[in-house]
Amino acid sequence: MNPTRLAVIGAGAIGRKHIDVIQHASDATLVALADPSEQARELATELGVAWFADVEEMLDEIRPDGVINATPNTLHVPCALACVTRGIPVLVEKPVAESPERARELVDAALAHNVPVLVGHHRRHNALTAAAKTLIDSGKLGNIVAVSAHWLLQKPDDYFDVSWRREPGAGPLLVNLVHDIDLMRYLLGEIEEVQAMASSETRGFANEDSAVVNMRFARGTLGSAVLSDCSVSPWSWEMNSAENPIYAHTPENCYLISGTLGALAIPQMRWWRYGEKSGWHEPLISETLHIDAIDPFILQLNHFIAVIRGEATPIIDAADALRSLEVIDEIRQAI
Ligand SMILES: NC(=O)c1ccc[n+]([C@@H]2O[C@H](COP(=O)([O-])OP(=O)(O)OC[C@H]3O[C@@H](n4cnc5c(N)ncnc54)[C@H](O)[C@@H]3O)[C@@H](O)[C@H]2O)c1
Structure with a gap:
């Protein structure tokens, strides 16, 4: 089979990660970049691929098989609509849009044009996530009573030199907590009520630079999430999961999940339970689940290629990602 011809829109921080993954894929080839910046033009020259300042011009001239849209949040929907209306499958970075209203436009267009949209909640592709879901769904933790999620770290000050990251439509609720909310929904079911x-x-x-959130899940689980992008801390998915080498790996846990039969600390994957007798006078037994690490961005790209070829449906489509975004919107309203 011919390699799948991919274009990337937005060759910034995460766009370059996608480009790197495509460059190492045997069944895909990078055919164009669309990004008006000088750095993107230079990168396209370096890689020997076509460069366009204008997204629509690129789509019409190159006709890629699929597109990865890694633009700032407020451009996710317009760039994705340009793909979908041309019948081109698109992987849209998260959050799917800057607001639920905008996301619904994309959900409707994807349905109307019958074009698949995959959303870049890449943690869903992580083997750690799959192992946690298997353990939870097996019932070995019992009914999940509580979850505590931490996303506490310090973004370097120069991260905010890029203006859109300081402006409405960005912020750690939309850019970062949406990942944790999506993962919690995936592992524990829908979130029905929030306080924040x-x-x-x-x-x-x-x-915001910091926030606290309380959640009630449909299955009865209670949860809390604490986030800050300006605090020194070892507890965040980025630093704990080792999935992306650009973040210093710190082997701690950022999700603590506790059920009526056991507990799981993620991503170190330490599973706690009692032996024959239970209760706080008894010693807890613990076991570490060993998970083979594969870069989830590679797994995400493999899945996107299968989606483009009609061999799979998106494991997180625009409608599913919209629900994670709606939870963020409910958190903002609660704030
Ligand atoms: N999945 C993840 O783990 C992850 C990580 C980081 C960022 N993201 C998401 O990816 C998106 C981009 O974030 P970033 O940190 O890479 O941003 P960035 O600012 O580093 O890159 C954005 C790029 O888009 C380009 N751009 C701007 N206007 C454009 C236009 N009209 N057409 C084409 N390109 C245009 C910019 O020139 C820039 O190169 C955000 O939505 C963010 O939430 C996801």
């Missing part, structure tokens, strides 16, 4: 508080005091931008 936020602060922008430390960075002083239009967006």
Whole structure:
């Protein structure tokens, strides 16, 4: 089979990660970049692929088999619509849109044109996620009573030199917590109710820099999430999961899941339970599940290629990602 011809829109921080993964794939080839920046033009020259400042011009001239859309949040929907209306499958980075209203436009267009949209919640492709889901779904943790999620880290100050990251439509609720919310929905089911508080005091931008959230899941689980992009801490998926070498690996846990029969600390995958007798006078037994690490961005690309070839349906489509975005919107309203 001929390699799948892919184009990337937005060759910034995460766009370059996608480009790197495509460059190493045997069944895909990078055919074009669309990004008006000078750095993107230079990168296209370096890689020997076509460069376009304009997205629609690229789509019409190159007609790629699929597109990865790694633009700033507010461009996700317009760039994805340009693909979908031309019948081109698209992998849209998360969050699927900057608001549920915008996301619904994409959900409707994907349905109307019958074109698959995969959303870049790449943690769903991680083998750690699959192992956690298998354990939870097996019932070995019992009924899940509570989950505690931490996303506490310090983004370097120069991360915010890029203006869109300081402006409304970005912020760690939309850019980061949406990953954790999506993962919790995937592992524990739908979130029905939220309470929340936020602060922008430390960075002083239009967006929050820190927040706390309480959640009630449809299955009865209670949860809390704490996030901050300006705090020194070892507890975040980025630093704990070792899935992306650009983040310093710190082997700690960022999700603590506790059920009536056992507990799981993710991503170190330590599973706690009692022996014959249970209760706080008894010693807990623990076991570490060993998971082979494969870069989830590679698994995500393999899945996207299968989606383009009609061999798979998106494991997270625009409608599913919309629900994660709606939870973020409910958190913002609660704030
Ligand atoms: N899945 C993940 O783990 C992950 C990680 C980081 C970022 N993201 C998401 O990816 C998106 C991009 O984030 P980033 O940090 O890479 O941003 P970035 O600012 O580093 O890159 C964005 C790129 O888009 C380009 N761009 C701007 N306007 C454009 C246009 N009209 N047409 C084409 N290109 C245009 C910019 O020139 C820039 O190169 C965000 O939505 C973010 O939430 C996802």
